[in-house]
Amino acid sequence: MTGRNIGNRKRVAVGGIRYEANSFSAIECPETVFEEQFIRRGRAVLAAAPANSEFFGARSVFEAASDVEVVGLLDTYPGCGSPVPHGAYERLRNEFVSLLRDAQPVNGVLLSLHGAMATDEEDDVEADLIRAVRAIVGHEVPLIVSMDLHAAVSESTASMLDGLIGFKTCPHTDYEETGRRSAELLLDAVRGASSPAVFLEPVAMITAAEAHDTNTGPLSSHMNHAQSLVDGSSVLDVSIFAAQPWLDAERTRWTVTVTYDRAECGGQARARSIARTVATDLNADIGSFRVRKTAVGDIWQSVLAFTAGPVLVADSGDSPSAGADGHSLDCLSRLIGEGLPTVLATMTHPELSIAASHSPTGAWMNGEPLAPSVEVIAAASGRFERRYPAGPVDVGSCAVVRVHNATVVITERPAMMLDTSLFDHVGLDPANFAVVQVKSAGGFRAHWTSISDRIVIVDSLGGSSSRLTELPFHKISRSSWPFSERQTVQSGELP
Ligand SMILES: [Zn+2]
Known part of the structure; x- marks a missing residue:
């Protein structure tokens, strides 16, 4: 069905299903992953969009457009972890599709997706969802998508879109800006002011997430150059997607996409040329994307090199914001000891968090596998509001325990540590500790550097390990670096 104008007004449908899958997480994603508390429907998709989100940014554009009627479908972002049970995704997709069918006719569609979602049966969920949307709206209605x-990004996804806008920052601080630009692109398209299309160029590389920082890392110069190529007429957007490296799927590798105006003379040729140039430059710079880390055995040596705290010890291999479980003790076990400086840390452990949260304050209990015994300091609800990424959180049972020098917040489910929300929630101030273990690979820098810029990145093991060639990949393309040529890895230097 092709969209029709409703009088002079344009109807656009908006919604999204976002989730970041990690194939190496040992904790199974529950059937209830898309809990009601994480879903906004109808008007709430925009009206209740959290600040610092794509739809919060898109809302301001739609509110300023007097000729546009927005139909909210549904939007959800329950976070990340192991691939979603297919049935749970299918139920939500069917509801999404049904809402879109009911919303017909529409003149345009705006989707906010993550871009690295998988189920236990489907490796390319974004393509599946977009295909379902196209089946309803047809191929003439502009379809614009924003992604992390x-x-x-697979070729099939790009081929179905009229526009694809990615974040330009890592750590991600441009959620709203991305939403605004996506909404503006959609409105231009539905008003006939542009006729956008997407060109995709794959880059045969997969890299550790620590190398994706757009403030300090090698990606910054490539991203700046890419943005300088946007001219607002034939070239509407240039996005570099540094695929999250722990999704074991054929589509996992970097990509460059250019959204261009096909109505502009030479638009497609220019898009192709730009995408290939940016991709070639990235590939030529591959050596710069290696990262240097501290070996777990050298943590204290690195920490004590700083004269003041708190020192942030980044447990990069076990990052819940990268979908890892957050239960690895590879890093934390080295931080605990009698007489050592004070440490604040987190850990996922269902049994321990439940037992501790049911124990009286001050009680000593079996703390295995953390320690033979731990003192219970406090129990707390697992529900709170996270500032970054913004939205409601439920980590299940939650308790604070102490052992020797370490105060540890134990949660039933993995807790993202990209900001201090969990510590704030349980009443702990990281500034009061000499060392804070942060289970994150690099995304924590956006908020944590206001607490401290003294950082030790640890080469720890877990579901978000940087030792990519040592992870049990089965489906990934071996033609992508570093799988294409096994590197001789020097101590502390990782591909
Ligand atoms: Zn991301």
């Missing part, structure tokens, strides 16, 4: 910088 860590999206693994």
Whole structure:
């Protein structure tokens, strides 16, 4: 069905299903992953969009457009972890599709997706969802999608879109800006002011997430150059997608996409040329994307090199914001000891968090596998509001325990540590500790550097390990670096 104008007004449908899958997470994603509390429907898709989100940014554009009627479908972002049970996704997709069918006719569609979602049956969920949307709206209605910088964009996804706008920052601080630009692109398209299309160029590389920082890392110069090529007429957007490296799927590798105006003379040729140039430059610079880390055995040596705290010890291999479980003790076990400086840390452990949260304050209990015994300091609800990424959180049972020098917040489910929300929630101030273990690979820098810029990145093991060639990949393309040529890895230097 092709969209029709409703008088002079344009009807656009908006919605999204976002999730970041990590194939190496040992904790199974629950059937209830898309809990009601994480879903906004209808008007709430925009009206209740959290600040610092794509739809919060898109809302301001739609509110300023007097000729546009917005139909909210549904939007959800329950976070990340192991691939979603297919049935749970299918139920939500069917509801999404049904809402879109009911909303017909529409003149345009705006989707906010992550770009690295998988189920236990489907490796390319974004393509599946977009295909379902196209089946309803047809191929003439403009369809614009925004995605995370860590999206693994497949050719089939790009071929179905009129526009694809990725985050330009890592750590991601341009959620709203991305939403605004996506909404503006959609409105231009539905008003006939542009006729956008997407060109995709794959880059045969997969890299550790620590190398994706657009403030300090090698990606910054490539991203700046890419943005300088946007001219607002034939070239509407240039996005670099540094695929999150722990999604074991054929589509996982970097990509460059150019959204161009096909109505502009030479638009497609220019898009192709830009995408290939940016991709070639990235590939030529591959050596710069290696990262240096501190070996777990050298943590204290690195920490004590700083004269003041708190020192942030980044447990990069076990990052819940990268979908890892957050239960690895590879890093934390080295931080605990009698007489050592004070440490604040987190850990996922269902049994321990439940037992501790049911124990009286001050009680000593079996703390295995953390320690033979731990003192219970406090229990707390697992529900709170996270500032970054913004939205409601439920980590299940939650308790604070102490052992020797360490105060540890134990949660039933993995807790993202990209900001201090969890510590704030349980009443702990990181500034009061000499060392804070942060289970994150690099995304924590956006908020944590206001607490401290003294950072030790640890080469720890877990579901978000940087030792990519040592992870049990089965489906990934071996033609992508570093799989294409096994590197001789020097101590502390990782591909
Ligand atoms: Zn990301």
